[in-house]
Amino acid sequence: MGNSESSNDGKSGSSKGRIYNFSAGPAMLPVDVLEQAQKDMLNWNGSGMGVMEMSHRGKEFVSIAKAAEADLRTLLKIPENYKVLFMQGGATTQFAAIPFNLTTPEDTIDFVETGAWSTKAIKEAKKYCKVNVAATSKAENFTHIPEESNWTLTPGGKLVHICYNETIGGVEFKDIPRCADDVTLVADMSSDFLSKPVDVSKFGMIYAGAQKNVGPAGVTIVIIREDLIGKARADCPAMFDYKLAADNDSMYNTPPCYGIYICGLVFKKLLSIGGLEKVEEYNLKKCALIYDAIDGSEGFYKAPVAKNCRSCMNIPFTMASKELETEFFAEAAKRNMVQLAGHKSVGGIRVSVYNAMPMEGAEAIAQLMQELLARSKQ
Known part of the structure; x- marks a missing residue:
């Protein structure tokens, strides 16, 4: 799905001076998306202004945000009882937002530790609730994912957290864990989001920083089942509160407007290629x-x-x-x-x-x- 032009000098890369950027993130964006953004830079859709200059309350940007959400819903076949939120702070902020929204201080989150990012999520969650490391591959330098049959989940536990793809160690879940019906599965999908089909209905919540597969740094996408919203703690910061974000269409404050616009262009591209x-x-x-x-x-x-x-x-x-x-x-x-x-x-x-x-x-x-x-x- 990427774009590249043959070089005229016998080297790899683009005749437009583009290189092959294998960064783990922020990462490459499709050339045609960048070209469309370049075209729109001064005058989006005849509005006489660029997206970076628009009010997030204006009809122009509201239409951009609504189209982006609709296209994402189509791509992932997101069920109607899930909210799509465009938030800020990266996936790392969600490490704290999840306990604030989905637990009390006495609740336990079961974590499957498969690499550096799940380790960081565990460390952050310990500040706000109880944590059980249900399984870990740390002793093997995170070179595999523990067999689900060996996970030691909390009796009566309600929340299981996994990192679907570990950017540093290079392990990826190939199958969705088969959690009980009354258990909420939460997944950090930052580095493989939209790289393959996923059955959203098997998760209570999916979240992802955009800067790997989707858009520029600054946008964090949260997909969350509606029944999980509205249970935030009294001391939950406003910018962490999923209900506040959902009730205001991700615009309680000024959202990362330009990033959402680029994500929307990427969503359209992914749809266009099948x-x-x-x-x-x-x-x-x-x-x-x-x-x-x-x-x-x-x-x-x-x-x-x-x-x-x-x-x-x-x-x-x-x-x-x-x-x-x-x-x-x-x-x-x-x-x-x-x-x-x-x-x-x-x-x-x-x-x-x-x-x-x-x-x-x-x-x-x-x-x-x-x-x-x-x-x-x-």
């Missing part, structure tokens, strides 16, 4: 190129994550030495491929291939990997 089934098909082909290069390298490249939960979005791997990894980064830079270093907490190499990364980008990385492997055998 929806999330087509998006997933494209993404699986991209990540397969890189995983095949790893698995066929006879150990020259090593991926730590168990094959049954490898992320389709974030692909971490290592090489035999820091010198080889430094050579990898240098060769990639020569071909206009950047932001490939693993997170500082784990090191190594990380290839992030979100929705907007074109197939040509994945092909370029796979080719580089194969060339360096061949060079090592000379």
Whole structure:
């Protein structure tokens, strides 16, 4: 679904000076979305002003926000009894907002700890309610997702939190946990949101920072079942309160207007190419190129994550030495491929291939990997 133009100088990248940006976020946006935003910059839809200049109360921006929500509902087939909220503060703010809205101080949230982001969510939730780590793969360096049959959930517990895709460690849930009917499943989907179809009805709440697959930093999308709204604690900050956000159509205060507009353009693009089934098909082909290069390298490249939960979005791997990894980064830079270093907490190499990364980008990385492997055998 990405866009790329062939370079005229024999290097990877775009003839328009674009590079292949493998950043884990903020990440690439589709070129045609950026071009539409460029076209609209001074004069959106004949209004005589750009989106960044509009009042969020005006009819122009209200129409943009309503269209964005409608298209997102279509993409994810969101049931009518779910609210869509465009909030701020990133997914990290939701780590606190969830306890404030969905628990009392004496309630327990069951967490499945699968990486750095679920660990941070646990740390934050402990400030506001009780926490039970129902399962963790920390002892194995977060290289797999614990089997659901081994989760130790709180008896009578009502809330289970998972991180659907761990951006740093590169593990991803391939199936939705089979929670009991009276248990609310909450998922941080920041780094694989809209990368594949998801049955929203299986979750009480889904939340995602937009800056991976959807739009620029500054927008946090919350999809929450209506019966969970309106139970916030008395001391819940106004900007955390889901009911306040829902009752005011995400405009209790000035929302991240331009970010919502860009998200809306991305939603329209995803619909135009056939929806999330087509998006997933494209993404699986991209990540397969890189995983095949790893698995066929006879150990020259090593991926730590168990094959049954490898992320389709974030692909971490290592090489035999820091010198080889430094050579990898240098060769990639020569071909206009950047932001490939693993997170500082784990090191190594990380290839992030979100929705907007074109197939040509994945092909370029796979080719580089194969060339360096061949060079090592000379």
